[in-house]
Amino acid sequence: MRLFDNPLALVSFLAWGSAAELTFSATAIQHGRTVDTSILSFLPIPPRSHHHHFYQGLLNLTLLADLDKRDTTSFSNNWCGVSQHTTASNPITGVNGIFSAPSLSQRPGQPIPQFAAAWVGIDGSSCRTTLLQAGVTTVLNSNDGQSASAWWEWSPRSSYSISGFPVKPGDWVGVNITVSSPTSAKILLTNYNQDYVLTLTLQNGPQLCQLDADWIVEDFRQGDGKVSFGRFDDIWFEQCAATTAHGPKLGINGAPMIYLGSNAHDATCVAKWYDNEDFYCESQN
Ligand SMILES: *[C@@H]1O[C@H](CO)[C@@H](O)[C@H](O)[C@H]1NC(C)=O
């Protein structure tokens, strides 16, 4: 259950006077110069129409003690990639990663438009109450034209599409999330191809568990079902790292490779381990 699904629940929650609003501010730099952020707009996307849902499916969480036992595979109906996990006594304080914005081609037999999202985030797998994430969604239209857009979301609050953030399919995008308290964080969203860095400072967010670090390609939900999932060129996730309060820094070793599908045969996306900092997601079927 998600707290903010029901508008009545929201109203009564606010009526108690205990709900601080999530607030955020943004600054941006391109080619070393400060960008006028008034050209950026943050368009709230109602959770019901475009929600990057929590992990669904089986997940074998691997604890630090099992770091040597990697290469397990887990299956999900909406996520593909890696979700690393720590314990409450050593919370995650930051997650970094660089990925290529999805570049799509038509998946035969599936409705158009088709989509894929790639993002980096904290929580949302073993922690089911919240997920802080930022990434890029690409949409492929009937004329094979495609466009990418950047967004961020602190679930279960709305996602925000960042209109004005320059990004094209295939661009290298970096996400650095730094947690300053369980309810405040900073997100750096970088487009390396366009030498552009957006800094978002977020306050009064839903309480983080700081248990999961995620590097994910998603077939996300829109309305009542999942969007039509396009085929994509390999999406590499590089320099993946999560910092923890007491160390060590975590990479992807020890975490399962998550496939999107109910088994290896029907997976539409598989995640392939390369080394502790790097892996890629490959389109299948
Ligand atoms: C989870 O781990 C168990 C025991 O290690 C294994 O038998 C099972 O196949 C794993 N499940 C997945 C989805 O990886």
Ligand SMILES: *[C@@H]1O[C@H](CO)[C@@H](O)[C@H](O)[C@H]1NC(C)=O
């Ligand atoms: C952001 O993350 C990238 C990729 O992991 C890393 O190389 C870079 O140093 C990080 N930047 C900051 C300011 O933490």
